[in-house]
Amino acid sequence: xxxxxxxxxxxxxTEKSTRLMAENKYTFFVHPRATKVEIRRAVEELFxxxxxxxxxxxxxxKQRRLGRRIGRTPDRKKAVVTLKPGDKIEIIEGL
Numbered sequence: 001x002x003x004x005x006x007x008x009x010x011x012x013x014t015e016k017s018t019r020l021m022a023e024n025k026y027t028f029f030v031h032p033r034a035t036k037v038e039i040r041r042a043v044e045e046l047f048x049x050x051x052x053x054x055x056x057x058x059x060x061x062k063q064r065r066l067g068r069r070i071g072r073t074p075d076r077k078k079a080v081v082t083l084k085p086g087d088k089i090e091i092i093e094g095l
Contacts, residue, residue, distance in 0.1 A: 004042035007034045012078060020080065026089055030056070030079045039079045047091075050084040 009029040011017075017027040030039055036054040043051050057080075061073040083089070 004045045007031050007038050007042035008046065024083045024085060024087070026081050026083065028079050028081065030077050032058075032075065032077045034077065034079075036079075039081065043081050047089045049087040049089060051081055052084050053082040055080045055082075
């Protein structure tokens with residue numbers, strides 16, 4: 001993936017991800033084919049921080065109904081990025 005904007009889709013803002021921010025860990029939805037190295041480079045380039053560790057997980061889509069029709073939400077990939085002590089991503093903490 002050539003551009004960091006293509007790797008990182010958006011931050012995950014939930015109660016758990018907000019709690020993890022206190023431990024200097026930030027959660028993002030990322031491109032399903034992005035590797036840990038690409039995610040690390042994208043976060044460092046976009047936010048100007050130093051990444052210590054990247055953990056990834058795939059989130060399977062859930063089955064949903066709308067009337068008689070059954071569909072699925074899309075599969076997604078999340079990345080939990082641990083930053084060097086002292087670094088922060090200010091944009092996300094303001095949400």
